[in-house]
Amino acid sequence: MGTVVDAPAVVTEKEVVAENMLGDKKVTVVFVLGGPGSGKGTQCSNIVEHFGFTHLSAGDLLRAEIKSGSENGTMIENMIKEGKIVPSEVTIKLLQQAMIKNENDKFLIDGFPRNEENRAAFENVTKISPAFVLFFNCSEEEMERRLLGRNEGRVDDNIETIRKRFKVFVESSLPVIEYYDAKDKVKKIDAAKPIPEVFEDVKAIFAPYAKYVIIYQAT
Ligand SMILES: Nc1ncnc2c1ncn2[C@@H]1O[C@H](COP(=O)(O)OP(=O)(O)OP(=O)(O)O)[C@@H](O)[C@H]1O
Ligand SMILES: Nc1ccn([C@@H]2O[C@H](COP(=O)(O)O)[C@@H](O)[C@H]2O)c(=O)n1
Ligand SMILES: [Mg+2]
Numbered sequence: 001m002g003t004v005v006d007a008p009a010v011v012t013e014k015e016v017v018a019e020n021m022l023g024d025k026k027v028t029v030v031f032v033l034g035g036p037g038s039g040k041g042t043q044c045s046n047i048v049e050h051f052g053f054t055h056l057s058a059g060d061l062l063r064a065e066i067k068s069g070s071e072n073g074t075m076i077e078n079m080i081k082e083g084k085i086v087p088s089e090v091t092i093k094l095l096q097q098a099m100i101k102n103e104n105d106k107f108l109i110d111g112f113p114r115n116e117e118n119r120a121a122f123e124n125v126t127k128i129s130p131a132f133v134l135f136f137n138c139s140e141e142e143m144e145r146r147l148l149g150r151n152e153g154r155v156d157d158n159i160e161t162i163r164k165r166f167k168v169f170v171e172s173s174l175p176v177i178e179y180y181d182a183k184d185k186v187k188k189i190d191a192a193k194p195i196p197e198v199f200e201d202v203k204a205i206f207a208p209y210a211k212y213v214i215i216y217q218a219t
Contacts, residue, residue, distance in 0.1 A: 019129075020126075020127070020128040020129065021127070022096075022099055022100065022126070022128065023100060025105055026105060027099065027105045027106070027107060027128065028105060028106045028107070028131050028209075029107050029109055029128050029129075029130045029131060030053070030106075030107070030108050030109070030130055030131055030132060030133070030134055031109050031112065031113065031130045031132075031133045031134070031180075032044055032108050032109065032110040032111070032133075032134045032136075033111070033133055033134070033135050033136070033173065033176070033177055034135055034136030034137065034138065034191060035136075035138060035140065035143050035165075035166065035169045035173075036143055036147060036156075036162065036165040036166065036169060037138070037142075037143035037144070037146040037147040037150070037162075038136035038137070038138040038143055038191045039136050039138070039146075039191050039195070039198060040057075040110045040111060040136055041055075041057060041060075041110060042195060043134075043136065043189075043191075043195075043198060043199060043202050044057070044108050044110050046199045046202065047108055047202060047206060048108070050203065050206070050210075051106075051206045051209045051210060052104070052106060052209070053104070053106045053107060053108045053209070054102050054104040054106065054107050054108070055107075055108045055110060056095055056098050056099070056107055056108065056109050056110065057110040057111055058091050058094070058095065058109065058110065058111040058112035058114070059080075059110075059111045060110075061091070061094040061095065061098060062076050062080065062086055062090075062091065062094065063080070065090075065094060066080075072090055076090065077155070080155060080156050081155050081156060081161065082161070082164060083156060083161045083162075083164035083165040083167075083168055084164075084168065085114050085115050085117075085118065085168065085172065087117075088117050088118045088121035088122070089121065091112060091118065092118075092121055092122055092125050092126070095109060095112065095122075096125070096126060106209065108134075109130075113176050114168075114172060114173050114176070115168075115172035115173060115175075115176065116172070116175060116176060116179075118176070119176050119179065130180070130185065132180075132185050132186070132187050132205075133177065133180045133185050133186045133187065134187050134189065134202070134205065135177050135186050135187065135188045135189065136189050136191035136198075137188055137189065137190060137191055137192075138191040138192050139192060140166050142192050143166070144159075144162055144166075147162050148162070187205050189201050189202060189205075
């Protein structure tokens, strides 16, 4: 027989407690924001591995929707090619479906909300507010270098669309970050550093979410 040691007290901290309901499940949501190529996807993979979150990239869900042959596919593809933001109802439906389908209760929502419409509609529809917003801050020069070197065959990783995406980020996405900053919910990371160094800073923020250590006591 073993003894399960209580979860550490730190998990009762305000930010860590899941207050949001999704159906009958309590969920914790972290929004992961930053300019195109700032390293959101890269760091989300690390967070998943170390802290047991599920990563939902709005961009990936939209690209999967195109591939699925959905009736919205052509519209989404055209918006992505132009670096424009897809109407919120489409993206929110995909995010909601993905969260409901998944058994996990901790989600990283990467690349959403991208504008004020995304933000307000998500709150209205889901009634979920994020535990916090992880913001990867990086210069356009560095982000451009990364995107042009990404080589994943994305239709929007060309210099013309990249410039449009930067403009949308500054005009529409930064105000969302400012909105959450005014609520003291933004955790800003210097994303210009090498990947392992960025993750060291990320780790410090996610430490309270470390998986519980279960110690069995021999009898
Ligand atoms: N800190 C870093 N230093 C150097 N290269 C990085 C760093 N982080 C990510 N990269 C590389 O930069 C590219 C973009 O990273 P990633 O796909 O994670 O960015 P993103 O923020 O998700 O971009 P997007 O918004 O376009 O989806 C990738 O090729 C990745 O390997
Ligand atoms: N909330 C969102 C997120 C993304 N898009 C569209 O997808 C493109 C790629 O997004 P990444 O996060 O993978 O870079 C983005 O430029 C938008 O066209 C969106 O519309 N709404
Ligand atoms: Mg990404």
